[in-house]
Amino acid sequence: MVTTLVMLPAIVQIVIMMVNGNIGAGVAVAGAFSLVRFRSVAGKGQEITAIFLAMTAGLATGMGYLGLAVIFSLVMMAVFFILQACHAGEHLQEREVRITVPEELDYEGLFEEVFGRFTKTNELTEVKTTNMGSLYRLTYTVTLLPGVSIRQMLDEIRILNGNLEVACGRPVTGNSVM
Numbered sequence: 001m002v003t004t005l006v007m008l009p010a011i012v013q014i015v016i017m018m019v020n021g022n023i024g025a026g027v028a029v030a031g032a033f034s035l036v037r038f039r040s041v042a043g044k045g046q047e048i049t050a051i052f053l054a055m056t057a058g059l060a061t062g063m064g065y066l067g068l069a070v071i072f073s074l075v076m077m078a079v080f081f082i083l084q085a086c087h088a089g090e091h092l093q094e095r096e097v098r099i100t101v102p103e104e105l106d107y108e109g110l111f112e113e114v115f116g117r118f119t120k121t122n123e124l125t126e127v128k129t130t131n132m133g134s135l136y137r138l139t140y141t142v143t144l145l146p147g148v149s150i151r152q153m154l155d156e157i158r159i160l161n162g163n164l165e166v167a168c169g170r171p172v173t174g175n176s177v178m
Contacts, residue, residue: 003083004049011056014072018059093144096171100164101136110160118153120145
């Protein structure tokens with residue numbers, strides 16, 4: 001997300017600079033960008049930004065601004081690699097951890113020690129019965145520490161919950177419409 005927010009304004013600025021005053025070019029560029037955005041498989045922000053960067057360089061080249069296209073591409077690639085090397089925006093990762101435990105297991109505080117080593121924050125957000133009441137599904141919202149091995153955290157949780165199902169993923173935000 002951080003990479004996209006840093007790079008996208010510069011990309012848009014170059015596009016606007018190229019089509020300034022040219023209605024035909026503006027309509028063509030808007031059509032091309034919308035085709036890429038809405039006709040392709042949704043990807044990560046970095047992937048979409050890379051596609052827009054390539055299209056912008058192609059637009060500049062096609063309009064005869066070869067030098068601008070080369071300089072713009074080199075500068076934007078350097079910014080991209082610097083942001084990747086600094087791990088910009090990746091220092092805190094919020095995840096949702098769902099843990100299944102047997103009903104006879106006293107789960108309150110059971111996972112605190114594991115979460116204490118792997119997370120900056122953790123909060124039990126939901127407790128739900130499953131399997132006709134014989135199991136509980138606990139849902140935690142956690143913020144992972146930098147460089148944490150999710151696999152190692154899940155393995156330690158599995159030891160505590162009797163090797164029942166454990167899942168870790170991005171938290172669901174908002175209402176998704178299908």
